[in-house]
Amino acid sequence: MDIIIQIEHLKKHFGKLEVLNDIDFTIERGKVVTIIGSSGSGKSTLLRCINLLEIPDSGRILYEGKDIMSGHLNVNKYRSKVAMVFQNFNLFNNKNVIDNCMIGQIKVLKRSKEEAKAEALKQLRAVGMEDFAYARSTTLSGGQKQRVAIARALCMNPDVLLFDEPTSALDPEMVGDVLDVMKELAREGMTMAVVTHEMQFAAEVSDFVVFMDKGVIAEQGTPDEIFNHPTQERTKQFLSRYSNR
Amino acid sequence: MRIDLNYAWRALTKSWPLFLYGIRMTLAFAIVGTVAGLLIGLVIGAIHALTIDPLDKPLTRVLKKIGHVFTGLYVWVFRGTPMMVQAVFLYYLLKPVVHWSSFTAGMFIISINTGAYMAEIIRSGIQSIDIGQTEAAKSIGMTNTQLMIHIIFPQAIKNTFPSLGNQLIVNIKDSCMLNAIAVTELYFQATSIAGSSMRYIEIYMITACIYLVLTTVATFILNNIERRLSGKKTVALKEMSA
Numbered sequence A: 001m002d003i004i005i006q007i008e009h010l011k012k013h014f015g016k017l018e019v020l021n022d023i024d025f026t027i028e029r030g031k032v033v034t035i036i037g038s039s040g041s042g043k044s045t046l047l048r049c050i051n052l053l054e055i056p057d058s059g060r061i062l063y064e065g066k067d068i069m070s071g072h073l074n075v076n077k078y079r080s081k082v083a084m085v086f087q088n089f090n091l092f093n094n095k096n097v098i099d100n101c102m103i104g105q106i107k108v109l110k111r112s113k114e115e116a117k118a119e120a121l122k123q124l125r126a127v128g129m130e131d132f133a134y135a136r137s138t139t140l141s142g143g144q145k146q147r148v149a150i151a152r153a154l155c156m157n158p159d160v161l162l163f164d165e166p167t168s169a170l171d172p173e174m175v176g177d178v179l180d181v182m183k184e185l186a187r188e189g190m191t192m193a194v195v196t197h198e199m200q201f202a203a204e205v206s207d208f209v210v211f212m213d214k215g216v217i218a219e220q221g222t223p224d225e226i227f228n229h230p231t232q233e234r235t236k237q238f239l240s241r242y243s244n245r
Numbered sequence B: 001m002r003i004d005l006n007y008a009w010r011a012l013t014k015s016w017p018l019f020l021y022g023i024r025m026t027l028a029f030a031i032v033g034t035v036a037g038l039l040i041g042l043v044i045g046a047i048h049a050l051t052i053d054p055l056d057k058p059l060t061r062v063l064k065k066i067g068h069v070f071t072g073l074y075v076w077v078f079r080g081t082p083m084m085v086q087a088v089f090l091y092y093l094l095k096p097v098v099h100w101s102s103f104t105a106g107m108f109i110i111s112i113n114t115g116a117y118m119a120e121i122i123r124s125g126i127q128s129i130d131i132g133q134t135e136a137a138k139s140i141g142m143t144n145t146q147l148m149i150h151i152i153f154p155q156a157i158k159n160t161f162p163s164l165g166n167q168l169i170v171n172i173k174d175s176c177m178l179n180a181i182a183v184t185e186l187y188f189q190a191t192s193i194a195g196s197s198m199r200y201i202e203i204y205m206i207t208a209c210i211y212l213v214l215t216t217v218a219t220f221i222l223n224n225i226e227r228r229l230s231g232k233k234t235v236a237l238k239e240m241s242a
C-alpha cells in the first residue's frame, strides 16, 4: 500500500461550528477515493484543508510521510503537487485558455515558455479542448471551462488531483463530458480524491468511498460495501434519497 | 448684467498667449497628477487590500498590519481634506526643508492627492475580484505576489478603468486649486487677466469654455481607450478561428 497523503485526527471549526471532527483519512497512489455526504457535512472543508486553502486547527496531514504544516515543506511547491479542481471552475478571467494552463508552469515550476506550451497543448488535447487553446476563458460553456480547469491542474503534473463537486454547476448535458475525462484519468492511474453527488460515477470509478456526516467519517469502504451493503443507518438514509430520484 | 460677446472675443484674441500658457500648465498638472497618482494608488491600494493569510509568518503579519494602518491613514487624510488646504499647508511646511518652487510643490501635491483616490478605486477593484481567482492561483502553487501581479491586478485595473480615467477629468478641473500656491495654471491666468481688465464675466466665461473643451476632449480619448480595452474579445475570437 503506497500512501501519498495521510490525514490524522484532523479538526477544523468555523466559529462555534465543528466542521471536521477528528478525521482520519488516506489517499493511496494510483487510487480514486470519492467522498459523499449531505450538504454541510464538511466535504469541501476536508479537501480545502488538504490543499491548505483552509488551515486545520489540529491534527496532521502527511504528504509522502512529511507533515505539511511543520514549516519544513515549501507550501507553494506542495500545493502544485495536489492541484485542485473547483465547482465553479475559477479559470483566470484575464487569460485565454492556453495561458490559463501555462502560467502555473512558468511561475511555479519555472518551465520555459516552449516547454509550458507543449505541456499545455498536450493536456488540452487530453481533455478535448485543444481547438479552443486561444479562446478567451470567459467565452466557454461550463463544461468546457471545467475541462480546461482539469487541464490546468494536470499541467502541474500533480501527484494528486482534488475535485470538489466538479459537475455540480454544470448543465445536465455537460456533466457526461467532464465525467468522461475523469474516468479516463482514473483508467490511466491518476490519483484522485473526488467530492461528488454523482453516485453512479462514484460506484463505477472509485476504489474507495468515504461517507461523511456532520464532520465525521460515518462509514467507509469499497463501492460495493458502501452502495450495496451499507451498515450504518445514516448511510442507508442518505443513499435512499438518491435511489428514489 | 449682460455678457458682451464682442468684448469676450477681443479679450481672447488679445490675451490668448496667457490663456495658452495656462492651458499647458493645467494639462501638465492634470496628466502628471493622474499618472503619478495611478502609480501611487496601485502600490497603496494593493497594500490596503492585502489580506492576512493564515500561513503568514508573525513578522509578515505585523508588517501587513502596519501597512494597513499607514495606507488607511493616508487615504483618510488626503480624501478628507480639500486639496487647496493640503497645497498651502504642505507648500509652506516643507519649503524650508526642500526649498521647492510652487511648480514642484503643485506637482507633488496633486499626485499624492490623486493617489489617495486611486488607492481607494484600486482597493475596491481588487476586493471585487471573485475569491475563486485567488484560490485557483494558490491551489496551483502561485505565491501571493505572483497571483497579485498576473491575475488580480490586470482584472482590477480593467474593471476600474472608467473610475481611474475619471480622475483625469477631475484633475483638469481641480488643478485650479493650486492657484492658492501661485501655480500659473489656467484659473490663475484667468484671474490675473480679469483683474487687470475688470471684466470678470467675459473672462471667466472664456475660462469655463476652455475647461469644458479640455474635459470633453479628455472624455472622448478615455472612452476610446476603454472601448479598446474591452475590444480584446474580438481579437481572441479571430485568433481562434484562424
Ligand SMILES: Nc1ncnc2c1ncn2[C@@H]1O[C@H](COP(=O)(O)OP(=O)(O)OP(=O)(O)O)[C@@H](O)[C@H]1O
Residues within 6 Å of the ligand: A014, A015, A017, A019, A037, A038, A039, A040, A041, A042, A043, A044, A045, A046
Ligand atoms: N469559511 C467559512 N466560514 C464559516 N463557515 C463555513 C466556512 N466554510 C464552510 N463553512 C460551514 O462549514 C460547514 C461545512 O461546509 P462544507 O462546505 O465543508 O460542506 P460540504 O459538505 O462541502 O457541503 P456541500 O455539499 O453543500 O458543498 C457548513 O455548515 C458551512 O456553512
Ligand SMILES: [Mg+2]
Residues within 6 Å of the ligand: A043, A044, A045, A164, A165
Ligand atoms: Mg462543498
